[in-house]
Amino acid sequence: MLIMLQLFGPPTGDSTSVGTLVSTLMYLSFILFILFGQKIQLWTMLWNMSGALKKLELMKSEAKALTVKTVSEIGKPKEDPAPRLNALLEHFFISPVDMDPAGVVWKLDHLLDVRDSKFKDDVRKIAPEADEVQVNNLENLVEGALALNTVYRIVRHYYLLGKKTQSFYLILQLQMILPLIMQEAEALVGATKAFAQGQPIGDGIGSLVASKLMRNSDKRKVEKDIVASEIMLDGRHVVALKAEGPGGNVGKPGDAIRQLIEEREGKVALVVMVDAAVKFEGEKTGEISEGTGAAIGGVGTERFKIEEEASKYKIPVYALIVKESIQEAVMPMRKEITEAADKVIAKIKSLIQERTKEAETIIVAGIGNTIGIG
Amino acid sequence: MEKKRGGLYFHVALMFSVGVLVYSGWLIYDSILSYGEGQTEKFYYTLILGLIGVALAVSSLTTMKRRIQIIKTQATKSFTVELCEKCGFKKIREFKVGDYVHKKIGACTQCGGELLVNSIYAESPEE
Numbered sequence: 316m317l318i319m320l321q322l323f324g325p326p327t328g329d330s331t332s333v334g335t336l337v338s339t340l341m342y343l344s345f346i347l348f349i350l351f352g353q354k355i356q357l358w359t360m361l362w363n364m365s366g367a368l369k370k371l372e373l374m375k376s377e378a379k380a381l382t383v384k385t386v387s388e389i390g391k392p393k394e395d396p397a398p399r400l401n402a403l404l405e406h407f408f409i410s411p412v413d414m415d416p417a418g419v420v421w422k423l424d425h426l427l428d429v430r431d432s433k434f435k436d437d438v439r440k441i442a443p444e445a446d447e448v449q450v451n452n453l454e455n456l457v458e459g460a461l462a463l464n465t466v467y468r469i470v471r472h473y474y475l476l477g478k479k480t481q482s483f484y485l486i487l488q489l490q491m492i493l494p495l496i497m498q499e500a501e502a503l504v505g506a507t508k509a510f511a512q513g514q515p516i517g518d519g520i521g522s523l524v525a526s527k528l529m530r531n532s533d534k535r536k537v538e539k540d541i542v543a544s545e546i547m548l549d550g551r552h553v554v555a556l557k558a559e560g561p562g563g564n565v566g567k568p569g570d571a572i573r574q575l576i577e578e579r580e581g582k583v584a585l586v587v588m589v590d591a592a593v594k595f596e597g598e599k600t601g602e603i604s605e606g607t608g609a610a611i612g613g614v615g616t617e618r619f620k621i622e623e624e625a626s627k628y629k630i631p632v633y634a635l636i637v638k639e640s641i642q643e644a645v646m647p648m649r650k651e652i653t654e655a656a657d658k659v660i661a662k663i664k665s666l667i668q669e670r671t672k673e674a675e676t677i678i679v680a681g682i683g684n685t686i687g688i689g
Numbered sequence: 690m691e692k693k694r695g696g697l698y699f700h701v702a703l704m705f706s707v708g709v710l711v712y713s714g715w716l717i718y719d720s721i722l723s724y725g726e727g728q729t730e731k732f733y734y735t736l737i738l739g740l741i742g743v744a745l746a747v748s749s750l751t752t753m754k755r756r757i758q759i760i761k762t763q764a765t766k767s768f769t770v771e772l773c774e775k776c777g778f779k780k781i782r783e784f785k786v787g788d789y790v791h792k793k794i795g796a797c798t799q800c801g802g803e804l805l806v807n808s809i810y811a812e813s814p815e816e
Contacts, residue, residue: 512784526791647765649812652810653809687809
C-alpha cells in the first residue's frame with residue numbers, strides 16, 4: 316500500500332506526467348474491473364474453453380480417422396465406411412423410465428443387450444472381412460470414438476450456450492470440470508489406440524487374473540461372451556470365469572455367476588471377484604485391496620444379478636481390486652498393473668484357505684475388458 | 690507439418706519467456722543500482738516492473754514444463770513378454786498387432802517347449 320501511495324500519489328518533480336498517466340490508468344482499471352470484472356472473467360473463461368474445445372475437436376477427429384483407417388484395413392469394406400460410421404458415432408441410448416423402479420434392472424438389461432447386438436451387427440456390416448475377435452475390437456474402438464464424440468458435443472453445447480446467453484454461472488460450471496473432462500478425453504484417445512491394436516487395457520486386470528488361473532484347463536462357454544473353467548486350488552474346486560477373449564469384450568458376468576451357482580444348486584462356498592478400481596490421488600497404481608461385495612462396474616445390472624443370487628443362497632462375496640487411475644483403466648495396461656496379477660492370485664489362494672474348507676467350490680470372477688487377453 | 694509448426698511455436702514461446710525473465714532480472718538489478726543512487730521513484734518503477742516480469746515468465750515456463758510432462762507421461766511404448774514355462778526362457782520384444790496374452794508363439798528355441806505370450810504391458814520411455 317505504501318508503495319502504491321508512493322508510486323501513484325501526488326506527482327512531484329520530473330515524473331509529473333508519468334505519475335499522472337499511471338494514476339489515471341490505475342483509476343480507470345479499477346473502474347473497469349468494478350463495472351466489467353465478471354464480463355472480463357467470462358471472456359477469459361470462454362477463451363480458455365475455446366482452446367480446450369479445439370483440442371477436443373482434434374482428439375475426436377483423430378479417433379474417428381483411426382476408426383475409419385482400422386475398419387478399412389481389417390474389414391475391407393466394399394464401400395466407404397465413413398457415412399455409416401458417422402451414424403454410429405451419433406448413436407444414443409435412452410434409459411428406461413424409473414418412476415416405478417420395480418423391474419427397471421431387467422428393462423435396462425434388455426435395452427443394453429439390444430444396443431450391444433445392434434453395435435456388433437453394424438460393425439460387422441461396415442467390416443465384412445473381420446473375424447469375431449476383430450469385430451469385438453472394432454466395436455470397442457467405435458465405442459471409444461463415440462465417447463469422444465459425445466464429450467466433444469456436450470462441451471461444445473455448453474460453450475456455445477454460455478457464449479450465446481453470456482451466462483457466467485453456466486460457463487463457470489463447465490470451466491470447473493473442464494480439467495477432468497480433458498483428462499478423460501486424453502485417456503479415451505489412448506484407449507482408441509489400444510483398441511485399434513487389440514492391446515490389453517488397465518481395466519482387463521480381472522480378466523488377466525482369471526486367464527492365468529484357467530490357462531492349463533479346458534474352457535467352456537457359459538452365458539453371453541463368458542468362458543469358465545474348473546481348476547483345483549489347494550484341494551478346492553475353483554471355477555474361474557472371464558469374458559471371452561482375446562477380442563474386446565466384457566460379457567455378462569452376472570448371468571454367468573448366476574448360471575454357475577444354479578448349476579450347483581447354490582452349493583458354492585465363496586464368490587471372489589477381481590476387478591480394476593479407481594484409486595485415490597496419492598495411491599500407487601497396482602496396489603491391491605480386499606473388500607466385501609460385488610466388485611463390478613457398469614450401470615449396475617450385473618452387480619444386481621450377483622447380489623440377488625448371492626443373497627438367495629447366502630454365499631459370501633469378496634472383492635479384490637487393483638488400484639489404478641481412471642485414465643490407466645482405459646489406456647494400455649501398465650507394467651505395475653500386469654505385475655499385480657500374480658499378487659492377486661496369491662491373495663485369492665490365501666483367501667480361500669482362510670474362508671473355505673477342502674473340496675468346497677469357489678467361483679473366481681475376473682471382471683473387465685478382456686481385449687488382448689486370451 | 691502440424692507437429693513442426695507446434696514445435697516452432699513452442700520454441701518461440703520458450704525463447705520469449707526466457708527473454709522476459711532475463712530482462713526482468715536486469716530491471717531488478719537496475720532498480721537496486723537506482724536505489725543506491727538515491728533515485729527512489731525509478732527504484733520502485735523498475736522493481737515492480739521487474740517483479741511482474743519475473744512472475745509472468747516463471748508462470749509461462751512452469752506451464753510449458755507441465756505441458757511437456759503431460760506429453761511425456763502419455764507417450765508409452767508397449768512390450769510383449771514371451772515365456773517358455775518348461776525352461777523359463779524369457780524374451781521381451783516390442784508389441785505387435787495380433788499379440789495377446791497366452792497366445793501360442795511356437796517352439797522354444799532353447800528347449801523345444803511351448804513358447805507363450807506371458808504378458809503385454811505399456812511403459813513410459815524413461816522407465
